[in-house]
Amino acid sequence: MSEFKGKFDALCAEFERVLDEYLNAVSLEPSVLDESFRYSLKIGGKRVRPVLMFASAQMLGGKISDVAALAVALEMIHTYSLIHDDLPAMDNDDFRRGQPSSHKKFGEGQAILAGDALLNQAFVICLDECRKGRTYINAAALIAANAGARGMIAGQAADLFYQGKDAGETEYEFIVRNKTAKMIMSAVAVPAYVYGADDNIAALLLEYGKNLGMLFQLTDDMLDVSGEFEKLGKTIGKDEKEKKISAVSVYGAEKCRQMAEHYCELCLKLLAQLPYECSFLEDFTRYVLGRDK
Amino acid sequence: MSEFKGKFDALCAEFERVLDEYLNAVSLEPSVLDESFRYSLKIGGKRVRPVLMFASAQMLGGKISDVAALAVALEMIHTYSLIHDDLPAMDNDDFRRGQPSSHKKFGEGQAILAGDALLNQAFVICLDECRKGRTYINAAALIAANAGARGMIAGQAADLFYQGKDAGETEYEFIVRNKTAKMIMSAVAVPAYVYGADDNIAALLLEYGKNLGMLFQLTDDMLDVSGEFEKLGKTIGKDEKEKKISAVSVYGAEKCRQMAEHYCELCLKLLAQLPYECSFLEDFTRYVLGRDK
Numbered sequence: 001m002s003e004f005k006g007k008f009d010a011l012c013a014e015f016e017r018v019l020d021e022y023l024n025a026v027s028l029e030p031s032v033l034d035e036s037f038r039y040s041l042k043i044g045g046k047r048v049r050p051v052l053m054f055a056s057a058q059m060l061g062g063k064i065s066d067v068a069a070l071a072v073a074l075e076m077i078h079t080y081s082l083i084h085d086d087l088p089a090m091d092n093d094d095f096r097r098g099q100p101s102s103h104k105k106f107g108e109g110q111a112i113l114a115g116d117a118l119l120n121q122a123f124v125i126c127l128d129e130c131r132k133g134r135t136y137i138n139a140a141a142l143i144a145a146n147a148g149a150r151g152m153i154a155g156q157a158a159d160l161f162y163q164g165k166d167a168g169e170t171e172y173e174f175i176v177r178n179k180t181a182k183m184i185m186s187a188v189a190v191p192a193y194v195y196g197a198d199d200n201i202a203a204l205l206l207e208y209g210k211n212l213g214m215l216f217q218l219t220d221d222m223l224d225v226s227g228e229f230e231k232l233g234k235t236i237g238k239d240e241k242e243k244k245i246s247a248v249s250v251y252g253a254e255k256c257r258q259m260a261e262h263y264c265e266l267c268l269k270l271l272a273q274l275p276y277e278c279s280f281l282e283d284f285t286r287y288v289l290g291r292d293k
Numbered sequence: 294m295s296e297f298k299g300k301f302d303a304l305c306a307e308f309e310r311v312l313d314e315y316l317n318a319v320s321l322e323p324s325v326l327d328e329s330f331r332y333s334l335k336i337g338g339k340r341v342r343p344v345l346m347f348a349s350a351q352m353l354g355g356k357i358s359d360v361a362a363l364a365v366a367l368e369m370i371h372t373y374s375l376i377h378d379d380l381p382a383m384d385n386d387d388f389r390r391g392q393p394s395s396h397k398k399f400g401e402g403q404a405i406l407a408g409d410a411l412l413n414q415a416f417v418i419c420l421d422e423c424r425k426g427r428t429y430i431n432a433a434a435l436i437a438a439n440a441g442a443r444g445m446i447a448g449q450a451a452d453l454f455y456q457g458k459d460a461g462e463t464e465y466e467f468i469v470r471n472k473t474a475k476m477i478m479s480a481v482a483v484p485a486y487v488y489g490a491d492d493n494i495a496a497l498l499l500e501y502g503k504n505l506g507m508l509f510q511l512t513d514d515m516l517d518v519s520g521e522f523e524k525l526g527k528t529i530g531k532d533e534k535e536k537k538i539s540a541v542s543v544y545g546a547e548k549c550r551q552m553a554e555h556y557c558e559l560c561l562k563l564l565a566q567l568p569y570e571c572s573f574l575e576d577f578t579r580y581v582l583g584r585d586k
Contacts, residue, residue: 127434157406
């Protein structure tokens with residue numbers, strides 16, 4: 001596993017370099033917009049989506065630079081969703097990764113605008129990448145579709161709608177499939193689109209991303225309940241544990257563990273069908289399953 | 294002027310038809326997202342940006358259908374900006390066009406997500422249009438740039454930042470140039486990009502859009518002060534008049550009127566340089582100048 005950690009950290013460092021390069025070329029007015037735009041992008045985070053995208057690109061025989069801009073765009077979309085999620089009207093989180101959340105630092109109005117700006121600039125980047133040709137248009141369109149009203153936002157709207165309501169397995173699955181899994185699907189499948197890989201390769205990667213997303217959210221929810229989140233630097237929102245739908249409340253802890261193992265197996269089976277050396281994604285999958293230990 | 298009104302209404306009706314066609318093909322989950330997404334798009338509004346885009350396309354010898362999807366995208370961006378602008382943390386407007394604003398109808402969280410969804414789906418449309426070729430990529434990139442952190446959002450962030458502060462002409466001009474004019478620039482110049490018109494044609498239309506945007510905001514601010522807004526179906530936010538920067542507070546009513554006339558003249562001069570029959574845009578410009586009478 002230490003080889004995996006080393007590779008993960010290297011890809012993560014590569015992403016930070018790419019992101020800094022992007023941010024160094026950007027200067028926004030007014031200064032509050034410039035600061036709030038940078039703040040949430042640089043506040044840290046595990047960079048799961050860019051790392052997955054880079055690893056997938058390398059697995060397919062490509063280079064990080066082929067998807068670097070799209071990885072920045074995807075992380076910007078992820079970041080905007082966290083800013084808006086943290087707002088009082090949503091999860092009401094004062095902290096994000098151990099730092100004040102955007103609205104605590106810049107005020108609610110500027111936080112809303114910082115989120116809007118990140119989402120918009122993600123598509124400025126995507127549209128710029130479209131000039132590289134049709135495969136990039138397909139990749140950018142995948143990012144947009146999975147982030148939007150039939151993707152992540154649908155999951156967020158359902159998550160918010162069912163807060164405090166009697167939600168069951170169907171609702172939980174809808175939320176996670178959209179809110180979490182769609183962005184993971186983009187991360188792993190974008191390189192297949194960029195390289196114009198066969199449809200069955202793209203389909204396998206999308207299916208892998210979907211199941212990895214489910215696994216990711218299940219173990220996230222289990223970590224949440226076991227109180228291990230604080231150790232990872234995340235501070236839980238005031239009443240979040242009570243009101244949010246969690247795998248543990250829907251399925252119970254025991255079934256959660258079984259389901260996580262099931263999704264992990266599914267992921268590994270899908271990877272085994274790929275005609276590529278995919279040990280990093282295998283290790284990543286196992287890491288997600290075992291991270292609460 | 295009645296011929297102008299007839300043409301305006303016809304282009305507006307054409308846009309409603311295009312928008313309905315788009316919305317009829319869309320079905321979102323959960324239902325609260327579907328409803329909030331449609332609600333703000335169909336709540337009315339003058340459809341200034343789509344009408345300008347259609348008129349510009351026709352002036353350049355093209356068809357409405359060439360830019361119909363991009364007009365929907367632009368109106369979706371405009372609509373999301375109004376939803377987020379109306380939020381308590383921003384302008385705190387309970388009403389929009391005589392109807393409850395999105396957050397009053399669906400709650401703040403869902404309103405934030407409805408705005409996010411509209412912005413995101415605008416770029417789903419733009420990326421789909423990119424498949425038509427390079428000129429469409431250029432047009433979509435213009436929309437994204439002018440809506441974003443160096444366009445409309447920069448203006449909104451500055452507008453919010455200077456609320457209640459001692460803002461002068463420089464600040465006011467920055468706000469209007471970005472918040473209002475950039476979207477108008479997209480509306481009139483997108484067809485030039487789509488048709489691959491000469492650079493000087495695109496430049497003239499961008500400059501026209503910039504000055505029309507200034508004129509538009511100046512007369513908006515004057516209408517605001519003269520209390521004529523209510524007649525037009527707009528309800529002013531609780532303390533908006535007091536705290537928001539307005540041309541009237543910055544320049545005084547007399548200079549506002551002179552400036553509006555100046556921008557109107559500039560617009561007409563720019564149109565006169567175009568090798569096209571542009572009586573509709575001329576009439577539109579004069580209409581904006583005279584609409585408080």
